[in-house]
Amino acid sequence: MTRSKAAGASPDRLGGPALVVETACPLDCPDACSLAVRVQHGKIVTIDGSEKNPVTGGYICAKVRRFGERVYGPDRLLYPGIRIGGKGEGRFRRVSWDEALECIVDRMKAAKATSGGESILPYSYGGSNGLMTQDNLDATLWRRWGTSRLARTLCAAPTGAANMALYGKMASVTYEDYPEARLIILWGVNPSISGIHLIPYLREAQNRGARLVVIDPRTTPLARSADVHLPVRPGTDVVVALAFHRYLFTRGLADTNFLDRHAVHAAELQERAEEWTFEKAAATSGVDATLLEHVAELYAQTSPALVKCGWGLERNRNGGSAAMAVLALPAVGGKFGVRGGGYSMSNSASWNIERPWIDQAEPDTRLVNMNHLGRALLDYNDPPVKVLFVYNCNPAVTVPNQSRVIKGLEREDLFTVVFEQVMTDTALYADVVLPATTFLEGYDFARAYGPLSIDLGKPVIDAVGEARPNAEVFGELCARLGLLDEHEPSGELDLLVRVLDALPPEIGGQLQSGARPVPPYGARPIQFVDVVPNTPDHKVDLFPAALDRDAPAGLYRYQADPATEAYPLALISPASDRTISSTLGELTRADVKLLMNPADAAVRGLTDNDLVRVFNELGEVHCTLTVFPTIRQGTVSLPKGIWRRGTRNGVTGTALVPDTLTDIAGGACFNDARVQVASLATA
Ligand code: SF4
Numbered sequence: 001m002t003r004s005k006a007a008g009a010s011p012d013r014l015g016g017p018a019l020v021v022e023t024a025c026p027l028d029c030p031d032a033c034s035l036a037v038r039v040q041h042g043k044i045v046t047i048d049g050s051e052k053n054p055v056t057g058g059y060i061c062a063k064v065r066r067f068g069e070r071v072y073g074p075d076r077l078l079y080p081g082i083r084i085g086g087k088g089e090g091r092f093r094r095v096s097w098d099e100a101l102e103c104i105v106d107r108m109k110a111a112k113a114t115s116g117g118e119s120i121l122p123y124s125y126g127g128s129n130g131l132m133t134q135d136n137l138d139a140t141l142w143r144r145w146g147t148s149r150l151a152r153t154l155c156a157a158p159t160g161a162a163n164m165a166l167y168g169k170m171a172s173v174t175y176e177d178y179p180e181a182r183l184i185i186l187w188g189v190n191p192s193i194s195g196i197h198l199i200p201y202l203r204e205a206q207n208r209g210a211r212l213v214v215i216d217p218r219t220t221p222l223a224r225s226a227d228v229h230l231p232v233r234p235g236t237d238v239v240v241a242l243a244f245h246r247y248l249f250t251r252g253l254a255d256t257n258f259l260d261r262h263a264v265h266a267a268e269l270q271e272r273a274e275e276w277t278f279e280k281a282a283a284t285s286g287v288d289a290t291l292l293e294h295v296a297e298l299y300a301q302t303s304p305a306l307v308k309c310g311w312g313l314e315r316n317r318n319g320g321s322a323a324m325a326v327l328a329l330p331a332v333g334g335k336f337g338v339r340g341g342g343y344s345m346s347n348s349a350s351w352n353i354e355r356p357w358i359d360q361a362e363p364d365t366r367l368v369n370m371n372h373l374g375r376a377l378l379d380y381n382d383p384p385v386k387v388l389f390v391y392n393c394n395p396a397v398t399v400p401n402q403s404r405v406i407k408g409l410e411r412e413d414l415f416t417v418v419f420e421q422v423m424t425d426t427a428l429y430a431d432v433v434l435p436a437t438t439f440l441e442g443y444d445f446a447r448a449y450g451p452l453s454i455d456l457g458k459p460v461i462d463a464v465g466e467a468r469p470n471a472e473v474f475g476e477l478c479a480r481l482g483l484l485d486e487h488e489p490s491g492e493l494d495l496l497v498r499v500l501d502a503l504p505p506e507i508g509g510q511l512q513s514g515a516r517p518v519p520p521y522g523a524r525p526i527q528f529v530d531v532v533p534n535t536p537d538h539k540v541d542l543f544p545a546a547l548d549r550d551a552p553a554g555l556y557r558y559q560a561d562p563a564t565e566a567y568p569l570a571l572i573s574p575a576s577d578r579t580i581s582s583t584l585g586e587l588t589r590a591d592v593k594l595l596m597n598p599a600d601a602a603v604r605g606l607t608d609n610d611l612v613r614v615f616n617e618l619g620e621v622h623c624t625l626t627v628f629p630t631i632r633q634g635t636v637s638l639p640k641g642i643w644r645r646g647t648r649n650g651v652t653g654t655a656l657v658p659d660t661l662t663d664i665a666g667g668a669c670f671n672d673a674r675v676q677v678a679s680l681a682t683a
Pocket of ligand 1: 025026027028029030031032033056060061062063064195196580
């Protein structure tokens with residue numbers, strides 16, 4: 001089932017003329033680099049940055065430089081297969097596409113006939129962020145067949161909901177305008193790992209005299225280079241932001257002119273911030289009160305001031321309120337209206353691409369929160385999930401409460417399809433595996449969500465083995481289920497044309513002519529000059545009633561830390577320099593390291609390189625300890641996206657994460673895992 005050929009190919013061994021093919025990276029990363037891929041004899045030799053995109057300017061991350069190892073690696077899926085071993089063993093019989101698709105169609109028909117369409121659960125996330133690989137013909141298939149719907153809330157749901165409620169997802173400050181700022185606050189984000197092309201702009205800002213504040217439980221290299229670092233306790237960002245609001249309101253530093261003209265419900269925010277004195281916020285967040293006050297003063301006194309809102313602050317029970325409070329700061333502080341001032345976060349919605357090519361309305365079927373996959377597979381009965389169709393994601397290692405997810409995948413009466421590029425930890429549990437093309441083997445649209453750029457990615461090599469693009473496979477399934485009219489497009493090129501035609505003219509037309517599209521408001525919009533909130537009244541809503549109703553304790557209300565005496569340590573799982581979520585995790589075979597502060601290690605009698613168990617009531621991970629002075633006391637860290645082969649016992653950090661949800665938008669609470677650590681030798 002998998003490719004035995006050695007990964008990669010050197011130009012010397014291949015010989016012959018080389019061709020450099022331009023494309024773009026659609027993976028789940030803010031930057032969407034333009035790429036120059038060197039191809040020889042139809043094989044990828046090197047992957048590098050091209051100069052086409054001036055922001056990503058000729059260099060790329062080390063992760064995608066290695067992407068050829070995925071394309072030609074031993075884990076690559078080359079043919080469709082039907083399971084012959086036990087669930088989880090990963091043994092499959094090679095079959096034709098026709099046999100595999102017929103098998104899937106038969107099972108989908110049987111499930112619908114016996115238990116209804118909702119017994120089928122499509123499951124996907126951001127394995128590719130491209131417009132061709134997600135929410136295209138796949139959406140047509142699920143909607144027309146009446147399956148359960150999936151709430152894709154694994155990441156960015158709370159920050160996205162906050163940005164929508166406050167500003168209607170107004171375009172935010174782009175990388176090129178960072179050097180204009182005199183103060184930059186990086187809040188819950190580490191662009192040295194994700195979004196590396198921001199770093200030169202940050203350095204330029206610092207060289208021009210900008211002050212840098214980093215808010216992160218870890219003393220990252222960026223935090224070391226900052227003027228102020230606030231190593232907040234995970235889950236407490238909301239109270240720090242509320243203390244800043246309180247300072248602005250009580251000292252008469254809130255911009256009342258701006259609030260009167262452009263915002264509503266400032267009084268409600270002020271009232272919720274009132275209890276958060278610097279002393280109280282310091283006691284909760286574990287950061288010195290004088291440091292908090294210093295940052296609040298800096299923010300109040302400096303313009304242009306820019307807050308970069310990341311995703312680290314949303315991954316906990318208070319994540320929605322934290323994102324709201326952080327994003328509300330430039331409105332209360334009066335930081336809009338100047339280049340380099342305001343806020344910066346995901347710009348993915350700024351292109352106004354509404355995907356009109358999905359021409360079927362969403363049915364009113366069961367909505368399954370993707371963070372509850374374990375529950376859905378094990379507990380849902382009305383109807384039970386009979387067919388699970390996984391693509392663009394690897395839930396066995398990315399979704400909370402791993403042991404429940406795995407137990408669900410082991411169900412003998414569950415029919416699981418995994419449509420993937422490589423044999424992931426999830427694919428091992430499939431009844432049918434389908435080989436998917438990578439972005440280097442097909443067309444896709446690479447839409448950045450840091451800079452404002454969108455590019456058309458093209459195939460640089462032929463499909464490897466019998467891999468097929470998403471568009472073609474979902475088109476084929478639609479056709480076999482009788483869901484497509486003859487005249488409807490179903491192949492990759494037909495769909496490419498349909499998407500290009502359906503894009504706003506300023507995007508589709510420019511992409512077709514080979515130009516770099518620029519949004520109608522310009523490539524470097526100034527907030528409240530070139531763009532205004534897309535809310536119904538074009539005002540900033542600082543206290544949306546619907547969010548206050550949805551949040552269990554109310555909006556901007558702090559929910560206490562879930563630590564217990566038995567499990568006192570907060571486990572975080574930040575992105576690493578090896579994987580993009582779990583993509584490329586197959587290349588990281590080394591034992592992952594748990595990072596722990598020396599004081600925490602000392603009280604447990606642990607030293608560097610000890611084998612340890614990290615555990616709580618949900619599970620237990622065995623790995624090696626790295627004593628790490630730059631992580632705050634009381635917090636430990638395992639990397640995000642590791643595969644089961646990365647730990648000693650085949651259990652990853654998601655096994656320790658509860659499947660509880662954020663206060664707003666049903667996001668995952670990865671940073672609410674509370675654990676204990678002990679030596680494996682003494683266990
Ligand atoms: S993952 Fe990000 S930095 Fe790496 S090549 Fe893709 S867009 Fe560029």
